[in-house]
Amino acid sequence: MSTLQRAFRSTRKAVLSAVVALGVAVGGLIALTAAPAAHADTQICDQYGSTTIQGRYVVQNNRWGTTATQCINVTSSGFQITQADGTATNGGPKSYPSVFYGCHYTNCSPGTNLPAQLSAISSAPTSVSFNYVGNAVYDAAYDIWLDPTPRKDGVNKTEIMVWYHQTSPVQPVGSRVGTANVGGRSWDVWTGNNGSNDVISFVAPSAIGSWNFDVKAFANETINRGMAQSSWYLTSVQAGFEPWQNGAGLAVTSFSSSVNIGGGSTTGGTTTGGTTSGGTTGGSGSPSCKVTVTPQTWAGGYTANVTVANTGSSAVNGWKLGFTLPSGQSITSAWNATVSPSSGSVTASSLSYNAQIPAGGTQSFGFQGTYSGTYAQPAGFTLNGTSCS
Template sequence: MKRSLRAIAAAGLLAAGSLVAVALGGNASADTQICEQFGSTVIGNRYVVQNNRWGTTAQQCINVTSTGFSITRQDGSSPTNGAPVSYPSIFAGCHYTNCSPGTNMPIQVKSISSAPSSISYDYVSGAIYDAAYDIWLDPTPKKDGVNQMEIMIWFNRQGSIQPIGSPVGNTTLAGRSWEVWRGSNGQNNVISYLAPSPIQSMSFDVMEFINDTRNRGAITNDWYLTSIQAGFEPWQGGTGLAVNSFSQSVNTGGSTTPPTTTPPTSTPPSSPPPTTTPPPSGTACTVKYTPTSVWNNGFTADVVITNKGSGTINGWNLTYNLPSGQQVTNAWNATVTQSGSAISAKNVSFNGTLSPGASTSFGYQATLSGAYTSPTSFSLNGVTCTRI
């Protein structure tokens, strides 16, 4: 379900009338009640537990234990076609400048050898919610604000709610089957892994989900893992929901899997550079167009552009026509616009320069009516490219 930013908390917020107000960054040595809107505390000198009631003015309280938390009051209510009311959760890493003690996040994906994790939930009936495990990544070592990429693992879903975007296929990770959804909430891209039935506890390596996301072209190995969070998104009700235990480590040592796309060097802006430099005389280009997933009413595609000429390209615009019945809905690593069947894909800030022999890639999700076919001809800044 499309939703707003999860948290807009800042240190020093105090809620008048709270049952107990816990200062951000406090350390809970015994059961602690938090009713402050964005109140948080530290447990085990390792993890942060946050109330994070971002989507409602109604009261919410959590009881924090030495190993997790439970929701003891949740008065908010939101329609199921809108955003949830909150995301009470426990996390390791950095979230809106609030960093867990001793964390080595943000850390580049290529530096991580494994990220073992375990979670145990308690569920309730009669409420509408998801049990969500969030993995946040960004092109930069960002400790504040929203990140560019959110991976959600849906361990449980109750009620008529669904992940952001549309289903793009199925996969097997951590020895289990998952339905994969992909989309954007307007602030960041989201890939969700939806369990077909509730999972109450699980031990796994978070890197399996990060690597799958990378292989779909959504991130590269040069991106940074900033935080890993586990909790609940309630729409209606939720008292009694609990994270009984949570553990998370991020081990360094590096990954042997090469990145699938050219790594970014800075956070992309909301719009591409206004102009492009025509390819120098004698340049050529190739395009590799790959449908990464196709289903009955949609698909995702990955596009790799390579400068095969002798001169540097500064700013690019790839143009081509999509076959009938295909409509782009969201894109990543390029600004993609569509007029009828005509596509214009322009670089963003971090991938606009292509030296001789260099490649870059972008991708998108699209709706589909009828049988799938791929486009056949491409032009880069007005120069015809060879499709490979």
């Protein structure tokens, strides 16, 4: 096979648009309407079949580039490709089976607060874990869609692709334009246009199996490169695979996404300060601090975005934020900080790229967790051993 470009990715969008138009013509029966909430092990072989998991995400088969059969097995936490017939023949991939949060061709995930204006988003924590196979030609990509308008259908203006893994000879659309450090990782950066929308791709030098990050970091880098504006809207985030040959066995084993708007979120509230001791000492500076926690909750789970404000007159170099989780809560993942242990008295430690909090400045990190009973806020915040006020 010759070197495969992704220039025909727009074919998928055109086909989907045609399906929507046909549905309207025959009486408003839209083929992309979300199915009822899925139970584990739901099989989907329909070309554009979709269903929901966890009451908040949509899983879609999305076989747009081939007439050959593709089937996915939807679980409570993701999906696996179980059948992937045919070979891509038009230069683009066969499909993009994926799980998403937000709105995709009028199919919106339950309870989503997308589209949301980038300038209003304080953070958009997300995580995904992939399972790879060795007998296929594919890429594993996390898609971030941006548009100047809050559209819920059709092609967006700019597509950000975060490539966790790819096999030869697959490569992004366009050409390599340099490197970037985003989210504490180094990436090869490619830019181009697939004939329908602009594309910026961040390609990992080696395969990433699982990673948590803030979508806002990639949006900001895209803005810095002139391919988006802060007034634009985030419409959806998606994680899945683009197979060219085979693909059976590829799986998204876990996925999470939430979007925090300004100082608030779709659920929950904020907490400030703290009085009890609950951390470890470290770093330098004499901190005075204010801590704001912005949670987003669902049944049995939540994410929390934490902003640490240095209200003192000198910089804090190297920070450790101590706090106490309520009984029944446990942290499962974190971003922009190292957080341990997973329950009880917890310490979040800065990373190399966010270790300084300037006087009057802030740093943010976040974590995802589980809870039993009723969700409650963490308490007892200390910055480098000194209680926040």
